[in-house]
Amino acid sequence: xxxxxxxxxxxxxxxxxxxxxxxxxxxxxxxxxxxxxxxxxxxxxxxxxxxxxxxxxxxxxxxxxxxxxxxxxxxxxxxxxxxxxxxxxxxxxxxxxxxxxxxxxxxxxxxxxxxxxxxxxxxxxxxxxxxxxxxxxxxxxxxxxxxxxxxxxxxxxxxxxxxxxxxxxxxxxxxxxxxxxxxxxxxxxxxxxxxxxxxxxxxxxxxxxxxxxxx
Amino acid sequence: xxxxxxxxxxxxxxxxxxxxxxxxxxxxxxxxxxxxxxxxxxxxxxxxxxxxxxxxxxxxxxxxxxxxxxxxxxxxxxxxxxxxxxxxxxxxxxxxxxxxxxxxxxxxxxxxxxxxxxxxxxxxxxxxxxxxxxxxxxxxxxxxxxxxxxxxxxxxxxxxxxxxxxxxxxxxxxxxxxxxxxxxxxxxxxxxxxxxxxxxxxxxxxxxxxxxxxxxxxxxxxxxxxxxxxxx
Numbered sequence: 001x002x003x004x005x006x007x008x009x010x011x012x013x014x015x016x017x018x019x020x021x022x023x024x025x026x027x028x029x030x031x032x033x034x035x036x037x038x039x040x041x042x043x044x045x046x047x048x049x050x051x052x053x054x055x056x057x058x059x060x061x062x063x064x065x066x067x068x069x070x071x072x073x074x075x076x077x078x079x080x081x082x083x084x085x086x087x088x089x090x091x092x093x094x095x096x097x098x099x100x101x102x103x104x105x106x107x108x109x110x111x112x113x114x115x116x117x118x119x120x121x122x123x124x125x126x127x128x129x130x131x132x133x134x135x136x137x138x139x140x141x142x143x144x145x146x147x148x149x150x151x152x153x154x155x156x157x158x159x160x161x162x163x164x165x166x167x168x169x170x171x172x173x174x175x176x177x178x179x180x181x182x183x184x185x186x187x188x189x190x191x192x193x194x195x196x197x198x199x200x201x202x203x204x205x206x207x208x209x210x211x212x213x214x215x
Numbered sequence: 216x217x218x219x220x221x222x223x224x225x226x227x228x229x230x231x232x233x234x235x236x237x238x239x240x241x242x243x244x245x246x247x248x249x250x251x252x253x254x255x256x257x258x259x260x261x262x263x264x265x266x267x268x269x270x271x272x273x274x275x276x277x278x279x280x281x282x283x284x285x286x287x288x289x290x291x292x293x294x295x296x297x298x299x300x301x302x303x304x305x306x307x308x309x310x311x312x313x314x315x316x317x318x319x320x321x322x323x324x325x326x327x328x329x330x331x332x333x334x335x336x337x338x339x340x341x342x343x344x345x346x347x348x349x350x351x352x353x354x355x356x357x358x359x360x361x362x363x364x365x366x367x368x369x370x371x372x373x374x375x376x377x378x379x380x381x382x383x384x385x386x387x388x389x390x391x392x393x394x395x396x397x398x399x400x401x402x403x404x405x406x407x408x409x410x411x412x413x414x415x416x417x418x419x420x421x422x423x424x425x426x427x428x429x430x431x432x433x434x435x436x437x438x439x440x441x442x443x444x445x446x447x
Contacts, residue, residue, distance in 0.1 A: 011445075016431055024435035031368065031434035035392050038231035040444040045233060053445040079417040086235045086392035113415040195445065 002128055002165045008154060008178035008201040008213070009065050011050060015188040026194050030182055033152055036091050047088065047152075050181050051095035058101070061197050065179060066101035071144045074106050075151040075163050075178075076135065078126060079113040092181060093150040102148060108163055111136045127209045131162025137170050147176045154180035157203030158211045178203070183213070218336060220320055220347075221246045228253050229366065235391060239361045241344035247320050248340035252311045256286040257433040260363050262381040263297030263373035271374035274398055274423055275300045278371060281426040283310030288437060290315060290367050292359060293332060293341075295325050297373050302331060306339070315366065316343040317359035318351045342366070360384035368433050369394040371421065377407060385413050394432040396421040 014026035032039070033046050040049060054062055074089035081087060093104045114126040114134045126134075149163055160178045167176055183198060185191040203213050225240045226232055232240055259282055263271060275297055279289060283305055291301040293314040305312040314335045316324075320343055323329045335341050344362055345355060357380060364370055364387040372395070375381045388395040399420040401410040414420060421428065 018435055028434040028436055031432075036233050036235075038233055043231040049445055077417065080415050082390070082416070084235070084238075085390050085416075086233075088392065113417075116417060116419065 001169070002132055002205055003161055003168055003176075004205045006157065006161055006164050006176070006178055006203045008157065008160065008180060008198070008203055009062055010154060010180045010183040010198045010201065011054065012182045012194055013185050013191060013196045013198075014153075014182050014194070015185045015191045017186070017188050019188045022194070023188055023191055026191075029194070030153060033181060034088055036086060036088050045091060045095070047092040047181075048095040048098075050092060051099050051101070054096065055099035055101060061199060062179070065148060065177065066096065067146070068100060068102070070102035070146045070148050072096055072102040072104045072148055072150050073108055073163070073167070074104070075149050075159055076108055076110045078110065078116050078131065078134070078159060080110055088152045089150050092152060096150065105141060105144075107137050107139050107141045108166060109136055109138050110134055125156070126158060128158040128161035128165070128205055128211050129209055131159050132165050135162060135166045137166060141170075144171050144174050147171070147174050149176065149178045151178065151180040153182045153184060154178065154203075154213060155184040155186070156211045157213045161203055161205055161211050183215075218247050221250065225365065236365060239358075239387065240365055241358075241362055243344065243346070244362075245320055245343050245346060246340060247336040249311075249338070250340065252288055252313055252340045254437055255311050256288045256437040257368045257435075258288045258290050258313065258366060258437060259429065259433070260290040260367040260370040260384065261297065261301040261373055262292060262360070262363070262370065262375075262384055264375050264379060264381075265294055265296035265298075267296045267300070267374050270400065271297060272300055274400075275373050276304050277423040278373065278426060278429075279304040279310070280308055281423075282429070283308040285430050287430075287433070288313060290363060292317065292356075292363060293328055293335070295327065299328060299331065302335065302339075306334070311339060313340045313342060313366075315359055315363040316341060316345070317355040319343060319345045319347045319349055321347050322351055324351060356380050357383040361387045364388040364391060364393060367393065368437075369396065369429060371396045371398075371429065372401065372410075373398055374401065375407075377409075382409050385409070385418065389413065389416050389418065394419065394429075396429055398422070
């Protein structure tokens with residue numbers, strides 16, 4: 001059954017329809033995040049840079065989200081993947097794990113492909129129900145009390161509701177939340193700044209089956 | 216061809232490579248032409264059949280016109296067919312084009328594109344991973360296609376048959392996490408199983424009336440690499 005609500009946190013924000021140079025840089029950043037490019041000198045993967053930032057600021061933000069008892073579950077791509085394909089949410093989860101912010105269990109897999117949210121027109125985007133129906137939990141997974149889903153970008157949150165709902169079926173007592181490195185500001189006018197942590201965001205399932213993220 | 220050959224590592228052009236990118240990246244690239252094209256705008260590969268249909272020709276022209284208008288640098292492989300149409304249309308539209316060769320720079324294949332290769336080396340940019348004197352053999356071309364996927368921000372397969380070499384590029388783009396677009400005529404063609412299979416693995420069906428979808432996936436610039444280390 002689908003969850004009606006999911007809490008989320010995020011660190012950065014970007015707009016896919018930039019109107020100025022700052023916004024254009026955020027779009028470039030997200031392109032590079034989706035390729036997990038290297039950044040800085042000496043260079044490290046962007047996912048590691050994000051994990052480092054979170055670990056260094058854990059006392060002032062996200063303190064109650066991460067911890068050694070937290071299970072980090074990377075959100076699967078909405079399409080199928082080969083074992084050697086790049087999977088950025090997994091890289092991000094492993095980077096967070098390396099900073100002592102949780103333990104990665106990549107147990108949610110896609111059993112069949114559905115339209116990619118990131119490249120679909122709004123009217124064609126898969127619903128939370130479609131995501132839920134396309135997912136399966138694989139392997140023998142121990143009981144989990146605190147779960148944080150890890151994703152690179154959150155837009156409407158349909159994928160996250162689908163994954164969280166699938167996990168809630170298997171682990172009804174677990175506290176499940178989402179961390180996304182970046183949240184999408186579809187309307188460029190609402191974009192404030194690149195590093196704009198969101199601590200208490202919510203994703204709600206609407207009656208028409210769509211999802212809405214706030215903020 | 217009087218311009219000098221410049222030797223670069225892929226990292227010099229693309230920034231440090233991650234593990235997935237490094238797997239098939241060539242050690243060196245040999246370049247002739249205008250290196251500034253690498254910074255001129257986002258780079259999109261257009262690849263396809265050596266024997267395109269009339270529709271394939273039309274689609275290529277329509278795509279190039281829209282992409283060049285948005286400052287996209289067009290990458291292709293200097294083969295006959297779609298590649299040649301892509302390079303020539305880019306030039307006639309006043310855009311910039313990069314040819315990624317399956318031969319050394321001092322060799323031209325196919326020979327009928329000798330003049331086109333000369334123009335690209337003079338006014339645009341030609342790239343190869345094959346040093347002068349290295350053999351020209353069949354296996355060069357799939358390697359070239361992987362390199363083309365690596366240097367491009369996105370790839371569009373315009374038209375291709377059941378066993379086209381462009382299939383290598385499609386799978387490599389998906390492996391790298393780069394956006395891959397396939398014209399919807401191919402995806403709907405039941406005789407071409409690879410196109411639907413690639414969609415299952417993340418390729419995006421495309422029609423010429425929705426070229427905006429390509430532009431939305433691209434970075435805003437063709438900058439070598441961003442260096443936004445987050446403040447701690």
